[in-house]
Amino acid sequence: xxxxxxxxxxxxxxxxxxxxxxxxxxxxxxxxxxxxxxxxxxxxxxxxxxxxxxxxxxxxxxxxxxxxxxxxxxxxxxxxxxxxxxxxxxxxxxxxxxxxxxxxxxxxxxxxxxxxxxxxxxxxxxxxxxxxxxxxxxxxxxxxxxxxxxxxxxxxxxxxxxxxxxxxxxxxxxxxxxxxxxxxxxxxxxxxxxxxxxxxxxxxxxxxxxxxxxxxxxxxxxxxxxxxxxxxxxxxxxxxxxxxxxxxxxxxxxxxxxxxxxxxxxxxxxxxxxxxxxxxxxxxxxxxxxxxxxxxxxxxxxxxxxxxxxxxxxxxxxxxxxxxxxxxxxxxxxxxxxxxxxxxxxxxxxxxxxxxxxxxxxxxxxxxxxxxxxxxxxxxxxxxxxxxxxxxxxxxxxxxxxxxxxxxxxxxxxxxxxxxxxxxxxxxxxxxxxxxxxxxxxxxxxxxxxxxxxxxxxxxxxxxxxxxxxxxxxxxxxxxxxxxxxxxxxxxxxxxxxxxxxxxxxxxxxxxxxxxxxxxxxxxxxxxxxxxxxxxxxxxxxxxxxxxxxxxxxxxxxxx
Amino acid sequence: xxxxxxxxxxxxxxxxxxxxxxxxxxxxxxxxxxxxxxxxxxxxxxxxxxxxxxxxxxxxxxxxxxxxxxxxxxxxxxxxxxxxxxxxxxxxxxxxxxxxxxxxxxxxxxxxxxxxxxxxxxxxxxxxxxxxxxxxxxxxxxxxxxxxxxxxxxxxxxxxxxxxxxxxxxxxxxxxxxxxxxxxxxxxxxxxxxxxxxxxxxxxxxxxxxxxxxxxxxxx
Numbered sequence: 001x002x003x004x005x006x007x008x009x010x011x012x013x014x015x016x017x018x019x020x021x022x023x024x025x026x027x028x029x030x031x032x033x034x035x036x037x038x039x040x041x042x043x044x045x046x047x048x049x050x051x052x053x054x055x056x057x058x059x060x061x062x063x064x065x066x067x068x069x070x071x072x073x074x075x076x077x078x079x080x081x082x083x084x085x086x087x088x089x090x091x092x093x094x095x096x097x098x099x100x101x102x103x104x105x106x107x108x109x110x111x112x113x114x115x116x117x118x119x120x121x122x123x124x125x126x127x128x129x130x131x132x133x134x135x136x137x138x139x140x141x142x143x144x145x146x147x148x149x150x151x152x153x154x155x156x157x158x159x160x161x162x163x164x165x166x167x168x169x170x171x172x173x174x175x176x177x178x179x180x181x182x183x184x185x186x187x188x189x190x191x192x193x194x195x196x197x198x199x200x201x202x203x204x205x206x207x208x209x210x211x212x213x214x215x216x217x218x219x220x221x222x223x224x225x226x227x228x229x230x231x232x233x234x235x236x237x238x239x240x241x242x243x244x245x246x247x248x249x250x251x252x253x254x255x256x257x258x259x260x261x262x263x264x265x266x267x268x269x270x271x272x273x274x275x276x277x278x279x280x281x282x283x284x285x286x287x288x289x290x291x292x293x294x295x296x297x298x299x300x301x302x303x304x305x306x307x308x309x310x311x312x313x314x315x316x317x318x319x320x321x322x323x324x325x326x327x328x329x330x331x332x333x334x335x336x337x338x339x340x341x342x343x344x345x346x347x348x349x350x351x352x353x354x355x356x357x358x359x360x361x362x363x364x365x366x367x368x369x370x371x372x373x374x375x376x377x378x379x380x381x382x383x384x385x386x387x388x389x390x391x392x393x394x395x396x397x398x399x400x401x402x403x404x405x406x407x408x409x410x411x412x413x414x415x416x417x418x419x420x421x422x423x424x425x426x427x428x429x430x431x432x433x434x435x436x437x438x439x440x441x442x443x444x445x446x447x448x449x450x451x452x453x454x455x456x457x458x459x460x461x462x463x464x465x466x467x468x469x470x471x472x473x474x475x476x477x478x479x480x481x482x483x484x485x486x487x488x489x490x491x492x493x494x495x496x497x498x499x500x501x502x503x504x505x506x507x508x509x510x511x512x513x514x515x516x517x518x519x520x521x522x523x524x525x526x527x528x529x530x531x532x533x534x535x536x537x538x539x540x541x542x543x544x545x546x547x548x549x550x551x552x553x554x555x556x557x558x559x560x
Numbered sequence: 561x562x563x564x565x566x567x568x569x570x571x572x573x574x575x576x577x578x579x580x581x582x583x584x585x586x587x588x589x590x591x592x593x594x595x596x597x598x599x600x601x602x603x604x605x606x607x608x609x610x611x612x613x614x615x616x617x618x619x620x621x622x623x624x625x626x627x628x629x630x631x632x633x634x635x636x637x638x639x640x641x642x643x644x645x646x647x648x649x650x651x652x653x654x655x656x657x658x659x660x661x662x663x664x665x666x667x668x669x670x671x672x673x674x675x676x677x678x679x680x681x682x683x684x685x686x687x688x689x690x691x692x693x694x695x696x697x698x699x700x701x702x703x704x705x706x707x708x709x710x711x712x713x714x715x716x717x718x719x720x721x722x723x724x725x726x727x728x729x730x731x732x733x734x735x736x737x738x739x740x741x742x743x744x745x746x747x748x749x750x751x752x753x754x755x756x757x758x759x760x761x762x763x764x765x766x767x768x769x770x771x772x773x774x775x776x777x778x779x780x
Contacts, residue, residue, distance in 0.1 A: 268694070268712060269698075272690055272693075272697045272698055272712075275689045275690055275715070278689065279689060279690055280684055280687045280688065281684035281687065281688035281699075282688070282699065284684060285680055285684040286681075286684070286699065289699075303684075306684075345699045346698075346699060395660075395668045399660055399668070400656065400659065403656075403659040524659075
């Protein structure tokens with residue numbers, strides 16, 4: 001690689017670093033519940049060797065009953081140890097993975113053939129550095145970016161299996177451990193291993209010892225997960241999200257009165273979900289409907305990328321005899337399969353390998369287009385594309401996202417934990433939103449003692465760690481109680497009641513003599529939470545025509 | 561006689577694709593004239609796609625009919641929201657402007673950007689496979705009555721057909737121009753982006769013909 005290309009490569013890395021680390025702790029604002037769960041459990045394992053439920057080194061993390069893969073949590077132990085529990089420390093590994101993926105992608109393309117396609121490698125890594133999907137997932141402490149990072153190392157190593165067959169073993173190891181990084185990779189790891197064996201069959205079948213050893217190692221690494229396959233925890237993701245169930249068909253399915261209606265429904269649903277991952281409307285315009293995994297007005301790629309995308313598909317097909325092209329085609333065809341059996345439409349976090357492959361396809365298209373143009377036009381086009389990308393990214397990610405999605409990321413609870421620091425001598429009741437694990441965000445920000453957490457959590461595991469699916473909303477963190485407000489009781493004790501304006505309305509506040517103590521606005525300026533001090537004395541004042549509440553009898557009322 | 565039948569057997573592909581599409585029957589139900597124009601232009605565009613050198617006359621007749629349908633439909637069913645912002649749009653623009661540093665808001669949030677987003681949305685819906693085969697399922701648009709246009713089994717034929725479209729400049733330009741124009745049609749128009757219907761059906765038919773050619777050659 002000559003000096004000019006080396007400088008461009010360094011610039012690409014700098015851009016990737018900047019876009020992944022700039023304001024990492026404050027954008028996204030707050031901490032999403034999944035992030036808080038990973039962070040707090042890492043902290044708990046660091047301090048006690050056990051997670052919040054008192055389980056030593058779990059294979060699936062129980063969390064609040066969602067059972068995600070645990071690898072990201074284990075990885076977090078290191079930054080949490082050295083940097084403490086914070087938004088930055090828990091997002092650090094994913095941000096680093098995002099930068100390294102840009103570097104790996106460069107080398108993956110660079111070494112894919114000879115002479116080395118350095119321009120394509122630079123363009124593809126630059127596109128990845130700028131791609132909205134990569135930035136979104138590199139700034140979110142969830143597990144899927146790490147899983148993709150592991151797969152990419154596997155892809156890179158697989159390029160050299162032709163020369164050194166033994167490299168099949170580390171590839172099998174990486175594909176196997178990716179299953180511990182993200183649920184979709186439990187399926188994708190197997191599919192990709194089969195794919196690599198098929199694509200390199202001429203080499204691997206000549207050296208069957210290595211092939212068999214690789215497969216055996218893959219199975220051994222998968223064993224701990226495999227042994228838990230029958231537990232509720234392992235099946236949780238599938239049962240919670242798949243449409244392949246008779247109950248779901250009966251409730252939601254079409255073709256109820258058609259012969260083979262159920263089977264037709266499943267096939268139709270699968271094909272429609274699968275093709276949604278190839279839809280330009282979804283890829284280039286319509287963001288993922290999961291508000292915590294998307295940004296306003298911007299999907300996973302910039303709209304201008306649609307043009308090189310179509311060109312790239314043609315180029316990919318023309319080069320289909322090359323190993324990397326075949327690998328990309330394989331990834332593109334297979335990676336939406338696990339996501340396509342779920343109910344969520346265009347759920348991007350489940351298809352990161354597909355989005356990565358599409359980034360490379362766009363790179364192929366960009367090179368194809370640029371080669372047809374004269375130098376001045378080329379420069380104008382590149383300038384326009386880069387400017388448009390930064391324009392959209394700045395607006396959507398760095399301005400609109402923090403303002404419009406702060407509540408989604410639990411920003412209000414970050415503020416609440418800061419405010420409650422000044423109310424340590426006061427009893428506080430935080431109203432729980434339906435099925436929203438507020439406790440984990442507060443435990444995360446207050447660095448709540450994991451041993452105390454384990455004492456109250458462990459007895460709830462009546463069905464065992466891997467079979468306890470229900471989510472209990474009630475938690476006590478020292479002076480803070482997290483539970484629904486009981487209006488016939490809580491207003492007769494002196495304490496602070498915290499809830500959203502819907503949970504505690506102005507009318508309720510007036511009726512029960514609640515005194516507004518603090519208000520927390522989200523970043524768009526809307527009130528997200530309010531804290532009220534109860535006034536049991538006033539509430540218990542005898543009123544004509546009203547009976548004295550039994551809670552008031554215990555109170556010593558001041559003389560009238 | 562058999563040779564003569566073989567020679568005109570090609571017409572079965574566009575006719576079958578046309579008849580088997582749900583969209584055609586919907587058009588027939590609401591606008592018979594457009595139905596017939598669509599039928600003729602489907603056959604003509606199929607001819608353009610399948611032959612190496614199409615007669616200029618066929619191209620001209622196709623373009624005239626297409627222009628006719630376009631003029632008949634688009635001015636009447638323009639998506640006015642593309643340039644008329646609702647009070648909700650204006651409120652959103654104003655609120656969002658306050659998020660940016662002073663004087664920057666207007667660069668990012670303005671009536672033009674709003675219109676561009678709406679047009680982009682319309683255009684990209686037209687290149688969405690699910691829009692044609694699954695009534696936009698699983699991502700149905702809010703406030704829009706979606707309908708399935710083709711039987712999902714035809715999907716592979718579409719992909720095969722598209723490879724034929726990109727081989728010819730004329731057909732590619734036709735598809736692009738019609739897409740750009742159809743994005744101006746109101747998404748709530750009962751017939752949908754009907755201008756694109758003949759082109760799309762002809763592409764499907766071409767895919768079918770290619771598929772059966774492959775199948776024949778594979779047998780041999």
